[in-house]
Amino acid sequence: xxxxxxxxxxxxxxxxxxxxxxxxxxxxxxxxxxxxxxxxxxxxxxxxxxxxxxxxxxxxxxxxxxxxxxxxxxxxxxxxxxxxxxxxxxxxxxxxxxxxxxxxxxxxxxxxxxxxxxxxxxxxxxxxxxxxxxxxxxxxxxxxxxxxx
Amino acid sequence: xxxxxxxxxxxxxxxxxxxxxxxxxxxxxxxxxxxxxxxxxxxxxxxxxxxxxxxxxxxxxxxxxxxxxxxxxxxxxxxxxxxxxxxxxxxxxxxxxxxxxxxxxxxxxxxxxxxxxxxxxxxxxxxxxxxxxxxxxxxxxxxxxxxxxxxxxxxxxxxxxxxxxxxxxxxxxxx
Amino acid sequence: xxxxxxxxxxxxxxxxxxxxxxxxxxxxxxxxxxxxxxxxxxxxxxxxxxxxxxxxxxxxxxxxxxxxxxxxxxxxxxxxxxxxxxxxxxxxxxxxxxxxxxxxxxxxxxxxxxxxxxxxxxxxxxxxxxxxxxxxxxxxxxxxxxxxxxxxxxxxxxxxxxxxxxxxxxxxxxxxxxxxxxxxxxxxxxxxxxxxxxxxxxxxxxxxxxxxxxxxxxxxxxxxxxxxxxxxxxxxxxxxxxxxxxxxxxxxxxxxxxxxxxxxxxxxxxxxxxxxxxxxxxxxxxxxxxxxxxxxxxxxxxxxxxxxxxxxxxxxxxxxxxxxxxxxxxxxxxxxxxxxxxxxxxxxxxxxxxxxxxxxxxxxxxxxxxxxxxxxxxxxxxxxxxxxxxxxxxxxxxxxxxxxxxxxxxxxxxxxxxx
Numbered sequence: 212x213x214x215x216x217x218x219x220x221x222x223x224x225x226x227x228x229x230x231x232x233x234x235x236x237x238x239x240x241x242x243x244x245x246x247x248x249x250x251x252x253x254x255x256x257x258x259x260x261x262x263x264x265x266x267x268x269x270x271x272x273x274x275x276x277x278x279x280x281x282x283x284x285x286x287x288x289x290x291x292x293x294x295x296x297x298x299x300x301x302x303x304x305x306x307x308x309x310x311x312x313x314x315x316x317x318x319x320x321x322x323x324x325x326x327x328x329x330x331x332x333x334x335x336x337x338x339x340x341x342x343x344x345x346x347x348x349x350x351x352x353x354x355x356x357x358x359x360x
Numbered sequence: 361x362x363x364x365x366x367x368x369x370x371x372x373x374x375x376x377x378x379x380x381x382x383x384x385x386x387x388x389x390x391x392x393x394x395x396x397x398x399x400x401x402x403x404x405x406x407x408x409x410x411x412x413x414x415x416x417x418x419x420x421x422x423x424x425x426x427x428x429x430x431x432x433x434x435x436x437x438x439x440x441x442x443x444x445x446x447x448x449x450x451x452x453x454x455x456x457x458x459x460x461x462x463x464x465x466x467x468x469x470x471x472x473x474x475x476x477x478x479x480x481x482x483x484x485x486x487x488x489x490x491x492x493x494x495x496x497x498x499x500x501x502x503x504x505x506x507x508x509x510x511x512x513x514x515x516x517x518x519x520x521x522x523x524x525x526x527x528x529x530x531x532x533x534x535x
Numbered sequence: 536x537x538x539x540x541x542x543x544x545x546x547x548x549x550x551x552x553x554x555x556x557x558x559x560x561x562x563x564x565x566x567x568x569x570x571x572x573x574x575x576x577x578x579x580x581x582x583x584x585x586x587x588x589x590x591x592x593x594x595x596x597x598x599x600x601x602x603x604x605x606x607x608x609x610x611x612x613x614x615x616x617x618x619x620x621x622x623x624x625x626x627x628x629x630x631x632x633x634x635x636x637x638x639x640x641x642x643x644x645x646x647x648x649x650x651x652x653x654x655x656x657x658x659x660x661x662x663x664x665x666x667x668x669x670x671x672x673x674x675x676x677x678x679x680x681x682x683x684x685x686x687x688x689x690x691x692x693x694x695x696x697x698x699x700x701x702x703x704x705x706x707x708x709x710x711x712x713x714x715x716x717x718x719x720x721x722x723x724x725x726x727x728x729x730x731x732x733x734x735x736x737x738x739x740x741x742x743x744x745x746x747x748x749x750x751x752x753x754x755x756x757x758x759x760x761x762x763x764x765x766x767x768x769x770x771x772x773x774x775x776x777x778x779x780x781x782x783x784x785x786x787x788x789x790x791x792x793x794x795x796x797x798x799x800x801x802x803x804x805x806x807x808x809x810x811x812x813x814x815x816x817x818x819x820x821x822x823x824x825x826x827x828x829x830x831x832x833x834x835x836x837x838x839x840x841x842x843x844x845x846x847x848x849x850x851x852x853x854x855x856x857x858x859x860x861x862x863x864x865x866x867x868x869x870x871x872x873x874x875x876x877x878x879x880x881x882x883x884x885x886x887x888x889x890x891x892x893x894x895x896x897x898x899x900x901x902x903x904x905x906x907x908x909x910x911x912x913x914x915x916x917x918x919x920x921x922x923x924x925x926x927x928x929x930x931x932x933x934x935x936x937x938x939x940x941x942x943x944x945x946x947x948x949x950x951x952x953x954x
Contacts, residue, residue, distance in 0.1 A: 213373065214537045216416045217556065218563045218690035219679055219702075220376070225567045226675035230668050230830055237648055237826040246651040254656040273528055275441045275731050278913070280524040282734050283434040284517050285921075289741040290426045291502070291513060293697055293754065296745045298499030299932065300752030303939045306503060311936045313503055313510070318929060320514040324521040325921065333525040334917045336910030372556050398715065402662065405669075405708045412701075421694050425701035433704025437734055440711050441727065495694050495754055 277333050288321050377417055384410030401436070401443045408432050422495040538691075539563070566689045570678050579836040580640030586898045588634070593902035600635035602642045650825035655718055658822065662716030666709050667823075667830035673705030674834040677841045682757050684854050684882030695756035696744055699845060700737070703800070706834070707733055710819050713831070717822035725818025728909060733800050735913060739920035740796035743789035746928050747778050747849040749935065750786075760853040764860060771859035779850040782934055788927050790850040792920055794893070797842035799916070801835055803897050806907055836894075843893030844886070851889050854882030 241247060295314055303310055328334055387406035394400045408431040415424035502510045543550045543558045550558045584599065591598030654663055677699045679690040692698050707730045714726015751759040766776035774780065779790045799806040802818075820831045847853055856863070863881060867874035907915065 213419070214539070214556070214559045215690045215692055216413075216421075217376075217559060219676060219698075221560055221563045222567050222676045222679045222689070223672045225564065225571060226672040227668050229571060229675075230671050233826060233830070234667075237652065240649060241652060244649060246649065248651065249653070253651075253653050272445065275445065275727055276438070277525065277528045278731050278735060279434070279438040279441050280528065281521065281917070282738065283430065283438060284521040284524075285738045286430050286434045286741075287517055288514070289738060289745065290430055291510065293741075293745060293748065294422065294495045294499030295502055296499075296749040296932075297495050297752065297754050298503070299749050299935070300939075301496075302500065302503060303936065304943060307943075308936060308940070310503055311932055313507060314932060315929060316511055317514045318925060320511075320518050321521075322922075322925060324518040325917075325925075327522060328525050329918065331525065331529070333529060334913070336913045398659070398662075402708070402712060409705075421692060422697065425694055425698045428701035429697075429704055433701070433707055433734065433737065437707050437711070437730055440708060441730075444711070444715055444723065444727070495697070 274336055281328060281334070284324070285321070288317075292317070373417075377414075380410050380413040380417070384414065397443055397446075401439050404439065405432060405436055408436060420494055422498060563689050567679070570683075570689075571675070574678065574840060575675065575833055575837045578840060579833045580644060582836050582839070582894060582898070583640045583643070584637065585895070586901070587639070588636070589898055590902050598636065599639040602639045603635040603637040604633060606635065644829070647826050647829045652827060653822075653824045655822050657718035659716040659718065662712045663822075664716075664827075666712035666716060667827055667834075669709030669712060670706050670834045671830050673703055673709060674838045674841065676702045676705070678837070678844075680756050681841070681844050681886075682760050682848055682853050683886050684879045685860075686757055686761075687854075687879060687882065688757060691757065692755065694754045696748060696754050696759070696845070696849065699841075700741055700744070703838070703841070704734075704737070706838070713823070714819040717819070719822050722819050722821045725821070729802055729819055732802065732806060732912060732916075735916040736796040736799040736806075736920075739792050739916065739924040740800065742921070742924040742928050743793040743796070744845075744849055746786070746789040746924075746931050749928075749932055750778055750781065756848055756853075760848060760855060763852040763855060771861045773855075773859040774852070774857035777850065777852040777855070782931070785927075785931065785934070786850070788923065789931070790846070792924050792927075793850070794842075794846055794896075796916075796920060797846065798897055798900065799912070801838045801842055801897075803839065803901055806912060807901070839894050839897055840890055843890040843897070846893055847886065847889035853889075854886040856881065856885045 292314070295317075299310060384407055387403040387410065390403035391400045391407060394403065408427065412424040412427040412432075415421075415427055537555075537559060539562050540555055540558050543562050550561075553561075588598035588600075654660060680688055680692050680695045680698055682688045710726050710729050710733070714723045714729075717723070717726075747759065748754055751762040753759060753762075763776045763778055764772065766772045766781060769775060778786050780786070820828055823831060863878065867878045867881075870877065
C-alpha cells in the first residue's frame with residue numbers, strides 16, 4: 212500500500228531531523244559556551260602532527276575503478292536473481308527442474324565471467340605485470356598474494 | 361480536468377509527489393549546470409533518489425529498491441571514484457564555450473510547452489490498482505514469458521564485465 | 536484499510552476523526568522515534584561502554600569504571616548519606632554486582648556536545664556538513680522493516696530484505712562525501728577504501744540473503760520469520776525451524792558468509808582498515824569533531840545492530856523463541872490485552888537478545904583478531920566468499936529442487952496449476 216512508502220519517508224525524515232536538531236542544539240550550546248576559537252593549527256588538515264605535504268589528491272588507483280565495475284555487474288546479477296529466488300517455491304510444481312536449470316545457466320554464465328576476470332588478474336589488489344617478465348624479474352616482484360610479506 | 365487538478369492539490373500525496381519531482385529536477389539541473397564536477401556528481405545522488413521515489417509512486421517497489429541498490433550503490437560510486445581520483449579536480453572549472461543561452465532557452469521552452477500540452481490534453485486512464493507483489497510478478501515473468509531476455513541479459517552482463525575489465529587493464533609498458 | 540490505521544482506531548479511539556495519512560504518519564513516527572531513542576542513541580552508548588570494558592578485559596586492564604551510578608551516589612551529600620547504607624554488608628555485596636562506569640557514555644556524549652565544531656579551512660563546507668545526514672539516513676532507514684516482534688513492524692514491504700539492501704547503499708556516497716569534504720588526503724583515502732570495501736562485500740551478503748529468501752519463498756521479513764516457525768516436518772519446531780539449522784546444518788555456510796560480510800559492511804575489525812587507527816587515524820571521519828562525529832559513530836553502531844538484526848531475522852527466526860512459539864501463543868492468547876502486551880514483549884525480548892548477541896560477537900572479534908590488509912580483504916571477498924556463496928546458493932537451490940521432486944513424486948494426483 213502507498214502508506215508503506217510514507218513510513219520509509221518518516222524514517223528518513225526522522226534521521227535527518229535528528230541530525231538537524233542535534234547540530235542546531237550543539238550550535239546554540241557552543242555559542243553559549245563560546246567554544247569557537249579557531250586558530251591555524253586547528254583549521255589545517257590533520258596529518259598526525261606533521262605539516263601536510265602536497266595537495267589533497269591521490270594518484271589514480273585504477274583498482275578502485277575496476278572493482279566498482281565488477282561490483283556493478285554482479286549487483287545487477289543479484290537484482291535479477293532476487294525475484295527468481297522469491298518465486299522458486301511456488302512455481303516449482305509447474306516448471307519442475309527447468310526452473311533450476313534457468314538459474315544455473317544465468318549464474319553459470321556470470322561465474323564464467325568471474326573466472327575470466329579472476330584469471331586475468333583484474334581482481335588482484337596488487338597489480339603486477341603478467342607478460343614478458345624475465346625469470347629474474349619474476350623473482351624480484353611478488354607474483355601472487357602468498358609472496359607479499 | 362481543472363476540477364481534477366483542484367482535488368489533487370488537496371491530496372497530501374500530491375505534495376509529496378511534487379516534492380520528489382522538484383528534488384529530481386532540481387538536482388538534475390545542478391548536475392547539468394554546476395561549475396564544479398564534484399558537486400555535479402553528488403547532485404546525481406539526489407537525482408537517483410528522487411527517481412527511486414517516483415518509482416515508488418508508481419507502486420513499483422522492487423524497481424525503486426533496485427534503483428537504489430544499483431544506481432546509488434554502484435553507478436554513482438563508480439562515477440564518484442572516477443571524479444575524485446582525477447588529478448587536481450578541485451581546480452577544474454567546467455565551462456563550455458559553445459553554449460548559447462538564448463537558443464538553448466528557446467529550444468527547451470518549446471520542448472517544455474509541447475510536453476505540457478501533450479500531458480494536459482491526454483485522457484489519462486487512472487487505474488486504481490491495489491499494490492501487488494511486484495517481485496513475485498517479475499519472478500514469474502522471468503521464468504515464463506521473458507525467460508529468453510533473462511538469459512540473454514546474463515550474456516550482456518558478461519560482455520559488459522569482460523569489456524570493462526579489458527578497458528581498465530593496465531597495458532604492459534616497455535620497461 | 537491499512538492495518539496500522541485499523542490498529543490505531545482500535546487502540547486510540549480519538550484518532551478516528553483524523554485524516555488517514557495523519558494517523559499513519561503519527562503512529563509510524565512514534566514507533567520510529569521510540570526506536571531512535573532506544574535502539575540507536577542509548578544503545579550506541581551502552582555498546583560503547585561494553586566495548587571499552589571488553590577491550591580492557593582483552594588487554595588486562597580495567598575499562599571505564601569510575602563515572603557511574605556508584606560515583607554519582609558519592610557526589611552529592613544527600614546521596615552520600617544514602618550511599619553510607621552501602622557499607623552494610625548485604626547492600627555492599629549487591630552494590631558490587633553493579634559495574635561502575637555505567638554512565639561513562641552519558642558523560643562522553645555530554646563532552647562531545649560541548650566541544651568546538653572545527654571545520655577545516657580547506658574543507659568543502661557543504662559536503663562536509665551534508666554527509667552526516669546521508670549516512671544517518673541510510674543507517675536508520677533500515678530499521679523500518681525489522682520485525683521487532685510477532686507480526687509487528689513499522690513498514691510492511693513485500694520486498695523487505697531487498698529494501699534493506701537498497702537503502703543501506705545510501706551510506707556509501709555519504710562516506711565518500713565525508714572523505715572528500717574533509718580536504719584531507721588520508722580521509723579521502725580512508726573514505727575510498729571504506730566505500731570499496733562496503734561495496735565489494737555487498738555481493739556475498741546479497742547472495743547469502745538470497746539463499747534464505749529462496750527457502751522462504753518471499754522477501755517479506757515478517758513472512759520469512761513466520762516461515763521459520765516450523766521445520767523438518769515438525770509443526771512446533773522451536774529452534775529447529777530456524778533457517779540456520781535447515782538441511783542438516785548446510786545453511787550454516789550462508790549464515791557465516793552473511794555475518795562475515797556484515798562485519799565488513801560496518802567496517803568492524805578485522806575489516807576496519809578504513810578507520811585503522813594505526814594507519815589513517817580515523818579514516819573518513821578524521822576531520823570531524825564533537826557532535827558531528829558522534830553521528831558517524833551512532834550510524835556505525837546502529838548499522839552493527841541492523842546487521843545483527845537481519846542475521847537473526849533471516850537465519851535465526853527473529854522474534855521467535857527457541858522453544859516452540861505455539862505454546863506461548865496459546866498461553867497468552869487467552870489473556871486479552873495483557874496477553875497482547877506480553878506477547879509483544881516476548882517477541883521483542885528474543886529479537887533483541889539475538890541481535891545484540893551478534894553485536895557482542897562483533898565487539899569481541901574487534902579486540903581479538905588482527906586487522907586484514909587491504910589486498911587480503913579484497914582477496915577474501917572476491918576469491919573466497921563470492922565463489923563459496925554462489926556455489927552454496929546453487930547447491931541449496933538444487934537440494935530444494937530435489938526435495939520438491941521427491942515430494943511431488945510421492946503425491947499421486949497433483950492439482951493443475953493454471954497460469
